[in-house]
Amino acid sequence: MKYSNRVLKIFQNPENYGKMKNPDGIGKAGNIVCGDVMAIYIKISKNKKKEAIISDIKFETFGCVAAIATSSIITTLAKGKTINKALTIGKQNIVKQLNGLPSTKIHCSLLSTDALFEAIFDYYSKNDKSKITKEMLKRHESIVKDQIEIKKRYKNWVDNEEKQLNK
Ligand code: FES
Numbered sequence: 001m002k003y004s005n006r007v008l009k010i011f012q013n014p015e016n017y018g019k020m021k022n023p024d025g026i027g028k029a030g031n032i033v034c035g036d037v038m039a040i041y042i043k044i045s046k047n048k049k050k051e052a053i054i055s056d057i058k059f060e061t062f063g064c065v066a067a068i069a070t071s072s073i074i075t076t077l078a079k080g081k082t083i084n085k086a087l088t089i090g091k092q093n094i095v096k097q098l099n100g101l102p103s104t105k106i107h108c109s110l111l112s113t114d115a116l117f118e119a120i121f122d123y124y125s126k127n128d129k130s131k132i133t134k135e136m137l138k139r140h141e142s143i144v145k146d147q148i149e150i151k152k153r154y155k156n157w158v159d160n161e162e163k164q165l166n167k
Helices: 005-012 065-078 091-097 103-127 134-166
Strands: 025-030 037-046 052-062
Touching (some): 025 103, 052 065, 052 103
């Protein structure tokens, strides 16, 4: 497996990394296969046309090289965009910006699209529930379900580690 130079460069120096004070929306997502997790924080403001835009965005990722690079890319792609446009950012856009990803790492890009979606969902839940469609609710529920499963798996892993230590 080989990463593009662009992936490695972004991984070494990601943009918009860190926590945000008083975000308008927080989104968390996890990868059920590897257990990696990511959080995206967004600030929303209005543009001249009075449309809601993502005026600031940050991320924290505990995951692989691809997960960190894709998180960085999604934040740069989403920053300044209207919420509707940000919701259309897909894995193809991210992979293109990274000059490709190894095929076994494509799933890592889904973590960032899910986390961004969840941050927007969180913002709508707190500010304008009428914007939440049935499809959005379904996607949200499936992401939350995965997170519960990851916590369960993680707990087992921690229990196992403790057993090993107490041997
Ligand atoms: Fe877990 Fe990449 S291997 S997100």
